[in-house]
Amino acid sequence: MPIPRPTAERLSQLARLLDQHSHAAAISSSEIEHKTGWPSHTIRKDISFLELDADISTTAGYNPVALAKAIRKTLNLAETDSKCCIVGLGRLGSAFLEYSGFAGSPFSLCAGFDSNVNRVEILKADFPLYPSFKMKEIIPRFGIKFAILCVPPQQAQATADKLIECGITGIVNFTPSLLSVPSGIEVENVSIIDALGALAARLAAENAHKE
Numbered sequence: 314m315p316i317p318r319p320t321a322e323r324l325s326q327l328a329r330l331l332d333q334h335s336h337a338a339a340i341s342s343s344e345i346e347h348k349t350g351w352p353s354h355t356i357r358k359d360i361s362f363l364e365l366d367a368d369i370s371t372t373a374g375y376n377p378v379a380l381a382k383a384i385r386k387t388l389n390l391a392e393t394d395s396k397c398c399i400v401g402l403g404r405l406g407s408a409f410l411e412y413s414g415f416a417g418s419p420f421s422l423c424a425g426f427d428s429n430v431n432r433v434e435i436l437k438a439d440f441p442l443y444p445s446f447k448m449k450e451i452i453p454r455f456g457i458k459f460a461i462l463c464v465p466p467q468q469a470q471a472t473a474d475k476l477i478e479c480g481i482t483g484i485v486n487f488t489p490s491l492l493s494v495p496s497g498i499e500v501e502n503v504s505i506i507d508a509l510g511a512l513a514a515r516l517a518a519e520n521a522h523k524e
């Protein structure tokens with residue numbers, strides 16, 4: 314059964330939480346509830362999507378290491394082919410160049426691209442930066458499958474089309490443009506405005522419930 318998107322997002326966050334508790338023998342659903350704010354019935358439902366070995370849970374709770382491993386296996390986060398590139402190295406894109414969160418994650422940044430050659434020359438990163446016209450050569454050569462799209466909105470669709478031609482199959486779209494992509498290609502839209510909107514809607518619903 315396909316895993317619903319909110320479940321996949323919570324499971325991915327849960328794997329990171331479990332990493333922080335890898336020293337513990339067990340972590341219970343109520344501890345997870347306390348740390349995440351998710352109701353324990355939601356946590357149990359999310360975990361029911363995983364294929365679990367019998368010894369993963371005891372009366373004391375879940376084995377954190379084994380549960381994190383099961384989550385990454387089910388979400389395909391354990392696979393090694395998770396090379397990413399950043400496209401658009403402006404204010405937002407260049408902020409990822411020094412983001413240490415990729416270390417220890419299943420994803421690695423392998424290349425950055427910008428249409429402005431000056432940006433490519435000025436910026437420093439632990440991986441190579443290229444002018445955009447090199448995407449066609451570099452993306453297949455490195456086997457990069459994911460792109461983090463940080464170009465101006467007007468350039469988003471044309472850049473996404475080019476990335477797909479080069480072999481990209483997944484795009485994290487930071488631009489406000491909604492992309493149209495062929496089947497087999499996945500897009501994840503990330504927006505601070507949508508996140509604030511979701512928070513505001515939840516708070517409004519909680520307040521309406523109290524009245």
Ligand SMILES: NC(=O)c1ccc[n+]([C@@H]2O[C@H](COP(=O)([O-])OP(=O)(O)OC[C@H]3O[C@@H](n4cnc5c(N)ncnc54)[C@H](O)[C@@H]3O)[C@@H](O)[C@H]2O)c1
Binds near residue numbers: 404427464
């Ligand atoms: N998702 C969010 O919450 C969020 C937050 C801030 C900004 N944004 C969006 O992120 C994008 C980038 O914002 P920014 O402030 O970094 O913009 P910016 O103008 O600072 O940077 C854009 C970069 O893209 C490069 N570029 C332009 N066309 C390109 C192309 N075809 N191929 C490759 N590179 C190209 C430019 O040279 C520039 O370096 C915008 O679409 C903006 O609306 C989203």
